[in-house]
Amino acid sequence: MNKIKYILIGAFTLLTLTGCLDEYKELNTNPELLGATDPRNAFTGATENWNNSSRNHLMAKYSGVMQYMQYIVYYGGAQEGTYVNTSKSTRPSPFTPYYSDYFGQIGLKLRYLVNTVIPLNAEKDRFQNVAAIANILETYEAWLMFDVNGAAPYTEAFKLATEGIRKPKYDLYQKDINGKALYKVFDEKIKENVALLQSAQANQYSLDKNDYFYGGDVTKWIKFGNTLRIKMAQRLEKADKPFYTSVLNDVLSNQIGIISNNNESCIYNHPNEYNNNTDDMHILTYQYCASRALVNFLTAYNDPRLPLLVRRNGFGTGNNNVSNDDVAALLAKYYPNYQTQFAQWTGRYVGMSANPDSANSAWSTDSYFTLPYKDDKGVDKTMTVRHNSQIESRYYVKNGGKVGTQITARDKEDAIYDASQDAISLFTPLITYPEVCFMMAEIALKEGSAKGGKDALTWFRDGIRASMEQYQAWAVKMKVPSAMNPNSDNYHPITTAAIDTYLALPEFQSVSLEKIVTQQWVNLFMRPEEAWATWKRTGLPAVKAQPVPVNGVAFFEAITVSGTNMLIPRRAALGAPNTENLENYNAALKDLIADPNYGPAVDKTEGRIWWDK
Amino acid sequence: MKKKGLSKLRVVISLFLSVIAFTTFAQNLTVSGTVTDPNNVPVIGAAVVVQGTSGQGTASDYEGKFVLTNVPSLGSIRVSYVGMLPQVIQVNGRTSINIILQEDSKTLGEVVVTALGVPKQARSVGYATSKVSPTEIERTNAINPVTALQGKVAGVNINIGGASGVTSSSSITIRGAKSIDKNNSPIFVVDGMIIQEPITGALSGTDWGSQLKNLNPADYESVTVLKGAAATALYGSRGANGAVVIVSKGGKFGKKGLGIEASQILETTDIYKSPIEFQNIYGAGSPNNGYEGGFLADGTLQKTANSFGPKMDGSMLNQYLPNGEKTPYSAHPDNWKSLYQSGLNSTTNVAINGGGEKSSFRISYSYTDNNGVFKRNEFKRHSISFKGLTELNKIFSLEAGVNYAFSSAQNGANQGGWNWGGNVAMMSTYYSPRNMDIAAYESMYRDPLTQAVETTTPWGTLRGYLHSRDMNLNQRNENSLLSNMTLRANIAPFLTASLKGNYNYYGISTLEKQYGTGANYGPSGTGYYGRGGSISGSYNFLGMLQTTGNKINIAGETITLDAIVAAELYGNTESHSWSKGTNGGLVTPGVFAFSNSKNKIEPTFNYTPRNNQTFGVSGIINLAWREQVYLELTGRNDWLSTLTYPSYMVTGQNNYTVFYPSANLSWVFSETFKAPQWFTLGKLRASLARVGMGTSAYATTNGFGVFSQSSQYDPTRNSVLIANPNLGTAWNNDLKPEIQQSIEIGTDLRFFNERLTLDVAYYKTNTKNQIMSIPAVTESGASTQLINAGNIQNQGVEIQFEATPIRTRDFRWTIGSNFTLNRGKIIKLHDNVKEWQLMGAYDGGPEIWAYEGGDFGVITTPYNSSYGAAIYRFNNEENANDPRNGKPVITYWGNYGSPNSVAAYGYVTNIDKGIKDRVVIGKVEPDFLLSFSTSFSYKNFDFYGLIDGRVGGQYFSNTYKYASSTGVLKSSLYGRDKEHGGLPRTNYKGETVYDAIPLDAVFDEGTEAPKASNPKETIDVSGLTYAEALEKGIQPMMASTYYWGNLGWGMPAELGLQENTWFCFREMTIGYRLPESACGKFGANYLRLGVTARNLGYLLNKLTDGLNPAGISSNNPLTPTDIGGVPFARTYAVNLTIKF
Incomplete structure (x- = not known):
């Protein structure tokens, strides 16, 4: 055989x-x-759709942290399985995108950019700023990953x-x-790169449009880096107080400072065509309702954010389901005194109970009420009225949920509110100015003195104002009718006057940790993961059987099943790697479990991460 | 670039020309003639072979005519046919020879077409080949030739699919699946051009078929299935899954005038059974509607697609038709039928052939108009084919063939995983209750004046489907051109050379029109108009030098030596695709123009350059001794572009050359041992072969970190460049060719003058070094790695049996059978990877996996998922004889419905018990395939019948999964009333009814069940059987609650598993040929009228609930599953063929 091979190969290779x-x-x-x-183009790719790149990211947010933090409740009634029942063998496994995004995209591509792409570039010295920003973002994502x-x-x-x-x-x-200590490594890395940005030469290339966060504004990146250092340190307030204090003092002495107005908020602005198809993500329109905890707080003080964040229920026209207008007409016809008969619902903003046990109460077996009536011919009939409000889904989904050319979920609102998908670009907030205000308010309150130039009350009131201005601006951006459409029968934009009225309420003339966290919680409506972290740190909002606000402080509704308290998960279950690396994974689990707070097994998600004391 | 590409072509040509330079003057002839039996009836398919060569030959056509080129003028030819005495005739310079064969002889002189298109005597071939008669394929009237092969060849596993309608592909594998992540279907070699069927996955939606559907079976001269690697070694990497070699018909030499052949096939479809078996007793209702499924408080019928409602008793009720009128509440057993059609299909073929002494031609035209069983699904095809042969001079002859087709397919059904609104079978199984009069609804769902689709009834999905079906157009037009040209040279009596070029062009253009559902097809801003297309192509050049009839004397024995040296160059051409569609709907409804788009259109265009080429050099040596022992040795070296690395990857290893040999031996031992008279022929064969394969274009670049870059709109609609490195895969700088190694042994035994023949083959194929992408440690920077690994083994047995119990002058009866058994197994995957997912879970269903050391393709429950999880079964570890052992464990779920609630008990699954592991619940591969055929002819009548079937293996039915929880199925009647075994229960009105399910199950530890007397109180039923618990007075579960709660989406996967075992009466043909004398009266010389019935019925069908095996929607043999279904349909075709 070999001979033939050589003859053939010999003859033809030569020729x-x-x-x-x-x-x-x-x-x-x-x-x-x-x-x-x-x-710069590689930077755009590495950061594309930051932590919000797939349907799953949003849907897991709805079913996970947004429910834990009682912004929303499943429309069929609160579900036991959302929470930890310590007597059961399984636990919910909270999803955050950090781990998979860090290893699949953000960490992978930003490190490649910094370690390979820029060093190989002929003008590598002019990309130092790009590298510094990439390092800050990479560290930010790594921190978020370790945090949960x-x-x-x-x-x-x-490697x-x-x-x-x-x-x-x-x-x-x-x-x-x-x-x-890895957290110190993170802090040093941010500090170093902030310093690099501060000392940069004038010849540096600007990221400009390739930067979907800040449009290449280096000053804003410096402020972001500084703010992030405080935020990271604040998490460790109980775990490493000296570190927390030293970072705080170090950052506050920085001449450029921290994020100091809504324009400096760090927000990822998605590409225009991102999520034009809202299939599946639109379940936010109908599979979830606003929680009692949220609606109760917003209604208690006539919060101007209410009509922007929450939709009206079906006891009247203008619910987000157009066909409900017909039901409202039936209701008015056959229950002429429904306003008084069903006073519990007619305020139009009614939250759903987050307590699985309340499924047996009048509050919420379902988000619909079935009412019997006899029609004009005397035939027995029923109508179903949606008595629970939903949250405004437009912040998360374009047009609140419009799918291709099919009959749409959003069709259920009204044609006049239907903007072109091209005219809307989604965004994902990371660290915002109002959030910073409440963070500083807490710090100043605990220090008992002004920090970052303001005292606790000033930070607190500034935060409320900034939050309201922020939501008004976001609502306009997302085409929320009550904020921007004068044709809407619910047109209630947040005006300066409305904010002033709110701030004039007696509840907001003084400050307490509970009030700060309450406001932080409302403000983090679009960043529920951070509300979760704040709750872990402070235990606030606190839990009450009936979540009725007191003195400007909001409460979560107690979560019980047959009278037994359920727990909110506090951490993610570290995912198993490819079997090849199981040995290292198991070693890490052993280290984690060595801390009794972590819990006896990786899936016991009521356990705590090291810093969560 | 182009210049370099040509250089390789030049090699092929220079091989050819360099040979010509040595040309000596040859005295070879082209001999033509007719083979008849003593009654002057043409012998069709007789082998005509040049004596003393290893296989140069041809077969007589349907008129008994043959043409043989390159016959030495002083040589001899051998003519043979099964059951007839062979004759050897001296040519003596004649060019026209007529032969009359006498019956009865030893034979095996048939000719088979082997790799590279080389015809050979069957007796000399050391591996299995199977020939299928082209007439058998033609009369099936199938669009896809794969469908027509069903049951006809041992070793070939075909699963006929019809989920997409007429263009659906069937899955085909020869001797098992060999690759875990690539297409396992064989290549189709059409006059030298290679085509492979693309895979349409289980969830993919519409299957538009491949280029094969543009071929006209009436043009086939022969169809040969080459099964093992030995047979396909010379197709190189392309032949690893076997090959189906099709040769087109050519013209006739020496014909006086023109021969004209015409045939007409008319076919009707008889839809005789629903895709799944329905019940016709209960109408709409859900068990949790507050009234135990019955009428609501106000006496109305519940608005639901579930059919757990009241008995249909004919009373007048509003059943939510658009007009709101009351209609009789009665069963509509055939309501599903209005969603289907039985059209009339027609195929017309006309062919003209002719020729003189030096040249011949055949030209044919065919038109097919075929309607599927789905409404508005249609396939039309015009095809023109030409084949011509001419002798340029004493040395050179030229052959050219062109096959052009234009086809148009429209509205292929979409029964994939992601288009529920378009899934026709789901309309009657999932989206409407059994009392629904679908035909009546169809007649009124649209306003006759405004055309607006109604919006008031609860039948939203159905109306969406009907609107789309009746109005929207989804069309796909194809242009297919297959062309070939061959230049042959007869250099010397012992030496010939040929140069063949093939070119294949495939163009697709699509059209989509969608109408709005509002008044006058509006409103503005709805609707859609889109067009798209793609072109692709490929080429193949083959230069061949062949020497035959060389005698070598060794120790007084003469050994005949034939040899071939060939060089081949093949690859793809550039391709591109484009699409353009309106954006934001149409401004003016119903006007289909891009200028009518509401928003700016952004068309797409993609271009792929020529990116794949293989150059191969091969040699074949054939040795023959005393017509008893034949040995073939082959060797081939391929240079594969896909295994080279771009030059910027300096460490790439470029293992792009692969050499692979094969050897096969055929020993006609009956010749050696002077077998008794009744032992007509005995042959043993053995072969050993390897094949080397490359990978896909650009695969060697994976993970290298080079960038793909494009522009996108930023949040304010500025264009921004965005670049992404192709990281995430561990780059492999040392990819090697895949290797497939086969051994085969077999025997061919013939007795009693070939009245009994038996062919048995055993084979073992190992595919190693597969290039596949396996998971890696994501945290290291690569979530996958491209590796060379694995060893997949297929071994099996094939038996072909044929007997002719009766053979007289007027009557001939034969029976035949094919048996196929294949066992696929993963011997090894990889050091770090012991399991491989073939199909992920779809919508709460099971998964399909391959495990190292296990079967290739097992169906499992998903890992650590409560959806599709296995039922937890009772097991008393202390008492193996506990009668409860093995019974499903159930628990109390709760009470559902208001104001009257019903108790629901349900299965406890492994997940509930913390058992996360996957559970193997079935396997994909059949135990064996078996088919039977019989044919007889009496005078001018002929008959053919075929039954084919498979035994063993399973698939998961998503159709059943969804339908099972809606109460539409006949099987869901069990327990719903006394006649169907229901147990007594007191309903909410206080009456005793017999609608409780008799469930054979055991309650889980710690289960508290509500008392029938007072549901607020509970009883501990731990460890009790359901029957015992009923005696203790727990609330019984309604049968409807059982189906509604326990079945359906996410149910334990084993409940939806289908035993994929069936036998189908596949085909029956009756033909009558008019006597020649009668034909002569109107100038014809052949006229046959045939009636063919296909898919007459299932003799055995182990699928549950009357499911149709043709409902499987994937043509990937490793991932059988259905989502939707097709009704059972028979076809009847009348075929008239006339020749002048």
Whole structure:
């Protein structure tokens, strides 16, 4: 056989195949793949759709943190399975996108940008700012990941191609594999890169339009970095107080400072065509209702944000389901005194109970009420009225949920509120100015003195004002009718006068931790993960059987099943890696479980991450 | 680039020309003639072979005519046919020879077409081949030739699918699936051009078929199935899954005048059974409606698609038709039928052939108009084919063939995973109750004046479907051109050369029109108009030098040596695709123009350059000894572009050359041992072969970090460039060719003058070094890695049996049977990967996996998921004889409905018990396939019948999954009344009714069930059987609650598993041929009238609930599943063929 092989190969290679390999290489080279690109374009790719890139991200947000934090409740009534029942063998597993995004996109591509793309660029010195911003964002994402998971590969991550590390070891948040506190590594990295940005040469390339956060504004990135350092340190207030104090003092002495107005809020603005198809994500329109805790607080003080954040129920026209207008007409006809008969519902803004036990009460077996009536011919009939309000879904879904050219979920609102998908671009807030105000208010309150130039009450009141201005601006951006459409029968934009009236209420003339966190909670309506973290730190809002606000303080509704208290999960279950790396994973779990607060097993999500004392 | 591409072509040509340079003057002839039996009846398919060569030959056509080129003028030819004495005839310089064959002889002289289109004597071939008669394929009247092969060849596993209508592909595998992540279907070689059926996955939606549907079966001269690697070694990497080799008909030499052949096929479809079996007793209602499924408080029928409601008794009720009128509340057993049609299909073929001494041609035209069983689903095809052959001079001859087709398919059904509104079978099984008069609804769902679709009834999905079906257009037009040209040279009596070029062009253009559902097809801003298209192509050049009839003397024995040297170059051409569609709806409803788009249109255009080429050089040596022992040795070296690395990857290993040999041996031992008279022929064969394969274009770049870049609109609609590196895969700089290795042994035994023949083959194929992408440690920077690994083994047995119990002058009866058994197994995957997911869970259903050391394709429950989880079964560990052991464990779920609630008990699953592991519940592969055929002819009548079937293996039915919880199924009658075994229960009105389910199950530990006497109180029923608990006075569960709560979406997967075992009466044909004398009266010389019935019925169907095996919507043999379904339909075709 071999002989034939050699004869054949010999004859033909000699004659013709010289040059064949080169030709084949060229044929097998995809001309559309670029060996090099402008690092700025790679930055846009690495940060694209930041932590909100798939349907699953949103849907898991609805069913997870948005329910834990009692912004919304499942429309069929609160579900036991959302919470931890310690007597059961399984636990809900809270989803956050950080881990998968860090390893699949953000960490992977930002590190590649910083470690490979920029160093190989002929003008690498002019991309120092881009690298610094990339480092800040990469650290931010890594921190978010450790914040909810407690451990992950970091030091040895992403080193397969460069150092051949196939099985990266896991770092702990409190101690990396070099024995150093990882949170300090994060803080130093941010600090270093902020310093780089502050000392940058004038020849630096600006990210400009490639930066969907700040449009390349370096000052804003510096402020973001500074603010982030305080935020990261604040998480560790109980776990490492000296560190917290030193970071706070270090940052507050920085000459550029922290985020100081709504324009400086860090918000990721998605590409225009992102989520034009709202399939599945539109379930927010009908599978969830606003919670009693949220609606009660907003109604108690006539909060101008109410009509912007919550939709009206079906006891009257203008519910987000157009067909409900017909039901409202029936109601008015056959129950002429429904206003008094059903006074509980006719305020139009009615939240749903988040307590599974209340499924047996008048509050909420279902988001619909069935009312019997005899029609004009005397035939027995029934009507179903939606008695629970829903949240305004437009912040999360374009047009509140419009799917292609099919009959739409959003069809249920009204045609005049239907904007072109092109005219709306979604956004995902990361750290916002009002959030910073409440953060500083808390810090100042605890220090008992002004911090960052303002005292606690000023930060608190500034935060409320900023939050209201922010939601008015966001609502306009997202085409929320009550904020921007004068044709809407519910046109109630947030005006300065309305804010002043609110701030003039006696409840907001003084400050307390409970009030601060209450406002922070309302403000974090679009960043529920941060509300979850705040709740872990402070235990606020506190729980009450009936979530009725007192003195400007909101309460969560107690979560019980057959009278037994359920728990809100406090951390994610660190996901198992590919079996190849199970050994390192198991070693990390052992370290995590060594902390009794973590709980006896990875899936016991009522357990705590190291900092959560 | 282009210049370099040409250089390789030049190699092929230079091979050819360099040979010509050595040309000596040849004295070879083209011999034509007719083979008849003693009664002057043409012998069709007789083998005509040049003596002393290893296989140069041809077969006589339907008129008994043959043409043989390159016959030495002083040589001899051998003519043979099964059951007749072979004859050897000296040519003596003649060009026209007529032969009369006498009956009875030893034979096996048939010719088979082997790889590279080389015809060979069957006796010399050391591996299994199977020939299918083209007439058998033609009369099936199938659009896809795969469908027509069903049951006809041992070793070939076909699952006929029809979920998309007429263009649906059937799944086909030869000798099992060999790859875990690539297309496992064989190649189709059409006159040298290679086509492969693309895979349409289980969830993909409309299957528009492949280029194969543009071929006209009436043009086939022969269809041969090559099964093992030995047979396909010379197709190289392309032949790893086997090959179906199709050769087109050509013209006739020496014909006086023109021969004209015409045939007409008319076919009707008889839809005789619903896709799933329905009940016709109960109408609309859900058990949790507050009235135990019955009428609501106001006496109205519940608005639901569930059919757990009151008995249909004919009373007048508003059943929510658009006019709101009361109609009789009665069963509509055939309401599903109005969603289907039985059209008239027609195929017309006309062919003209002719020729002189030096040249011949055949040209044919065919028109097919085929309607599927789905309304407005249609396929039309015009095809023109030409084949010509001419002798340029004593040395050179030229052959050219062109096959052009224009086809148009419209509204293929979409029964995939993501288009529920378009799934026709779901309309009657899931979206409407059994009392629904679908035909009446169809007649009134649209306002006759404004055309607006009604919006008031609860039948939203149905009206959406009907609107789309009746108005919208989804069309796909295809242009297909297959062309080939061959230049042959007879250099010397012992030496020939040929150069063949093939080019294939495939163009697709699509059209989509959608109307709004409002008045006058509006409103403005709805509707859609879109067009798109793609073109692609491929080429193949083959240069071949062949020497035959060389005698070598070794120790006084003469060994005949034939040899071939060939060079081949093939690859794809550039391709592109485009699409353009209105954005934001149409301004003026019903006006389909891009200028009528509401928003700015952004068309797309994608271009892929030529990116795949293989150059191969091969040699074949055939040795023959005493017509007893034949040995073939082959060797081929391929250079594969797909295994090279772009030059910027300096460490890429470029393992792009692969050499693979094969050997096969055929020993006609009956010749050696002077077998007794009744032992006509005995042959043993053995083969050993390897095949090397490449991968897909650009695969070597995966994970290298190079960027794809494009522009996108930023939040304020500015254009911004965005770049992403292709990270995430561990780059592999050392990809090697995949290797497939096969051994095969077999025997061909013939007895009693071939009245009994048996062909048995055993084979084992191992596919190793597969290039696949497996999971890696994501945290290391690569979530997948491209590796060379694995060893998938298929071994099996094939038996073909044929007997002719009666053979007289007027009457001939044969029976035949094919048996196929294949066992696929994963011997090894990878050091780190022991399992491989073939199909993920769809909508709360099971998954399909391959495990190292296990079957290839097992159906499992998903890991750690409560959806599709296995039922937890009772197991008393202390007492193995506990009668409760093995029974399903149930628990009390709660009471549902208001004001009157019903108790629901349901299955406890493994997940509830903390058992996360996957549970294997079935396997995909059949135990074996079996088919029977019989044919007889009496004088001018002929008959053919075929039964085919498969035994073993399972698939999961999503159709059943969804329908099972809605109460529409006949099987859901069990327990719903006394006649169907229901147990007594007191209903909410206080009456005793017999609608409680008799459930054979055991209550879980710690279960408290409500008392029938007072549901507020509960009893501990831990460990009691359901029957015992009933005796203790728990609230019984209504049968409807059982189906509604326990079945349906996310139900335990084993409940939806279907035993994929069936036998189908696939085909029956009766033909009558007019006697020649009668034909002569109107100038014809052949006229046959045939009636063919297909898919007459299932003799055995183990699928539950009357499901149709043709409802499987995936043509990937590893992922059988259905979502929707097709009704049972028979076709009847009349076929008239006339020749002048």
